[in-house]
Structure formats: structure tokens, C-alpha cells
Amino acid sequence: MSLNLGNWQLDTVNGGMFRLDGGVMFGVVPQQIWKHVALPDAQNRILCANHCVLARDGKHTVLVDTGYGGKYAPLDRKFYDMEPGDPLATSLAKLGVATEEVDFVVFSHLHFDHVGGAIRHDADKQPTLSFPNAQHVVSRVEWENASSGLPELVTAYSHQDVMSLRELARLRLVEDGEEIVPGLTTRLTGGHTEGHLSFLFRSNGQTACYPGDICPSTYHLRRMWHLSYDVFPLDTRRNKPQLLADAAEGQWWMLWNHDPTAVISRVVSDPKREYVAIDTNKSL
Structure with a gap:
């Protein structure tokens, strides 16, 4: 899916479909409610995109x-029902984009399904940068937490990926509202992690927002979801x-991360449902 936003061309690329426990995706919302929007499989997992x-x-x-x-092991792939191979590399190749052409990799946060594709294993099984x-x-807050080694955060982050980034990558630690390149700024939302970022693309009076996991899909537009x-x-x-x-008032495009069907939408306020998605471009 492609969106032309002034000077920006924004293409959705597949980072790998997978399945995650429905209770993880919806938290305090009872299954009797969420199953009407996301049908679980026999293992209570629901389909998640990685846009x-x-x-x-x-x-x-x-x-x-x-x-x-x-680079995940077969048992991990089976547990999450991950796609074979490296879906992101395949998706970029279909667009004719070589990994060497990417000059900025920006992370909403450093959980495995957002950072795993940044590090690959070479022929000797050694970690190397996917985008050299x-x-x-x-x-900055996300990096400090992910690299802290605090026992309460150990299971939240892949130690191997974080340490490989520390050793191999040119890291830039940013703050709330910082401009990464002209027309691309950060918005610190916290919530999902303390240092979680959303990103705003702006050009010619238009805005597109990548909310990340603060609102990972159109299923999560309500406050408690x-x-x-x-x-x-x-x-x-x-x-x-x-x-x-802000998105509703500014008529922003929203670039959903984990929605298995919706890729891009606008949102409007709704008196009964808080917010609803409109003008949706679907992937399936």
C-alpha cells in the first residue's frame, strides 16, 4: 500500500505476519467481547500484521x-506462527529497494517484533546489521530501559538484538518532538513502554501518523482497548x-502497525464508540 503525502512517498512493507494470544492484544477486555472483532484460533491466538x-x-x-x-529458531516460529524467511527483506526487494539504500531506521520501541529485523546472522551465525x-x-528513554538489564525488563527486550545494536550500529537517541529529517518528527507517547514513540510525517499541510503500539490497530481505538x-x-x-x-481534528492518515486487514485510515470521533476508522485502505 502506497500513500503520497506531499514530498513523501510512504509504502507499507511487510515485517512478517504472526499470531499472538488474544488476551495479550486486548488486555482487560474480556474474550467474549474482543472475539467479535478478532476471531481466535484453537490456541487463542489472533492474526497480527507487522506493517x-x-x-x-x-x-x-x-x-x-x-x-x-x-533469524528466529523453528520453535519460536511455530509458537508465533511466523512467516518463513525474512519477510521484510523480501518486501523491500519487491519494491526494488536494496538494504544499503536505507539511511535511517527509526524504532517506535525495541520489542522483538519491531527490532528483530534490524539484525541478521551472517554465514558464520554472527550478528550483523541488516541496514549497514x-x-x-x-x-533515549527506550534505549536506557532496553539496555539497562533491569530484572523486571529482561523478558521485554531481546538482549542479543539490543547489544548488537550497541556494538554495530550508528545510534541516535532522540527526545519528544525532535525532527529526525525534515518533515519527520517524534511524539513520545509512553504507555506501551516508557519511551515509546509515534512518528509524524508532514508535507504540504498534510500529516500521516505511525502510532506504533500505543494504538496498534483499528481494534484499539477505544481508551480501554x-x-x-x-x-x-x-x-x-x-x-x-x-x-x-489530534488525528481526527487534523484529518491525519493513520498507518496501522498490527492491524491484519486495515493498513491506512483516517479517524473521526464517535459519540458511542469514542473513535472510528474511515477511508480505510485494506490489505486483505
């Missing part, structure tokens, strides 16, 4: 998140409605 974004303005080639990559010429951009993985759920419940209010 990364390739953004090009003629000067920069920016990749937003990297999916889970191609890119500056890798992450929020959020992931059980959210480390700071109260911040999600405060900050997500404000992001959606």
Missing part, C-alpha cells in the same frame, strides 16, 4: 520499524485519546 513503513522524499530513505526478521549504512534512531504488555497502561489511557483527538 513497517518505507518513507522516501527524494533525499532520504527511512524505514520505520523492522519486523521480527529471519543507516543511522538507527530510538528514544490496549495490550496487556503495556508497561504503563494509565499513560496509554491518557495519551492515546489525545493522539486520536
Whole structure:
């Protein structure tokens, strides 16, 4: 799916479909309610997309998140029902984009399904950068938490991926509201993780927002519908409605990360359902 936004061409690229426990995706929402929007399989898993974004303005080639990559072991792949191979590399190749052309990789946060594709294994099974010429951009708070080794965060982050980025990548740590390149700025939302970022692309009076996991799909437009993985759920419940209010007022395009059918939508306020998606471009 492609969106032309002034100087920006925004292409959705597949970081790898997978399945995740429905209770993880919907937190406190009972299954009797969420199963009407996302049908679980026999293992209570629901289908999740991994829509990364390739953004090009003629000067920069920016990749937003990297999916889970191609290096996971067979048991992990079976558990999450991951696609074979390296879906992101395949998707970029279909667009005619070489990995060496990407000059910025920006992360909403550093969970496995967003950072895994940034590191691959070479022929000797050693970690190497998937995008060797890119500056890798992450929020300062997110990086400090992911690399801290704190016991309460150990299972949230892939130690191998984080340490490989530390050793191999040109890292840039950013703050709330920082401009990465002209027309691309950060918005610190927190909630899902303390340092979680959304990204705003702006050009010619138009805006497209990649909300990341603060609002991963059109299923999550209500305040209380959020992931059980959210480390700071109260911040999600405060900050997500404000992001959606700004999106509705500004008529932003929303680039959904984990929605298995919707890729791009606008949102409008609704008196009964808080917010609803309109003008949706679907992937299936």
C-alpha cells in the first residue's frame, strides 16, 4: 500500500505476519467481547500484521520499524506462527529497494517484533546489521530501559538484538518532538513502554501518523482497548485519546502497525464508540 503525502512517498512493507494470544492484544477486555472483532484460533491466538513503513522524499530513505526478521529458531516460529524467511527483506526487494539504500531506521520501541529485523546472522551465525549504512534512531528513554538489564525488563527486550545494536550500529537517541529529517518528527507517547514513540510525517499541510503500539490497530481505538504488555497502561489511557483527538481534528492518515486487514485510515470521533476508522485502505 502506497500513500503520497506531499514530498513523501510512504509504502507499507511487510515485517512478517504472526499470531499472538488474544488476551495479550486486548488486555482487560474480556474474550467474549474482543472475539467479535478478532476471531481466535484453537490456541487463542489472533492474526497480527507487522506493517513497517518505507518513507522516501527524494533525499532520504527511512524505514520505520523492522519486523521480527529471519533469524528466529523453528520453535519460536511455530509458537508465533511466523512467516518463513525474512519477510521484510523480501518486501523491500519487491519494491526494488536494496538494504544499503536505507539511511535511517527509526524504532517506535525495541520489542522483538519491531527490532528483530534490524539484525541478521551472517554465514558464520554472527550478528550483523541488516541496514549497514543507516543511522538507527530510538528514544533515549527506550534505549536506557532496553539496555539497562533491569530484572523486571529482561523478558521485554531481546538482549542479543539490543547489544548488537550497541556494538554495530550508528545510534541516535532522540527526545519528544525532535525532527529526525525534515518533515519527520517524534511524539513520545509512553504507555506501551516508557519511551515509546509515534512518528509524524508532514508535507504540504498534510500529516500521516505511525502510532506504533500505543494504538496498534483499528481494534484499539477505544481508551480501554490496549495490550496487556503495556508497561504503563494509565499513560496509554491518557495519551492515546489525545493522539486520536489530534488525528481526527487534523484529518491525519493513520498507518496501522498490527492491524491484519486495515493498513491506512483516517479517524473521526464517535459519540458511542469514542473513535472510528474511515477511508480505510485494506490489505486483505
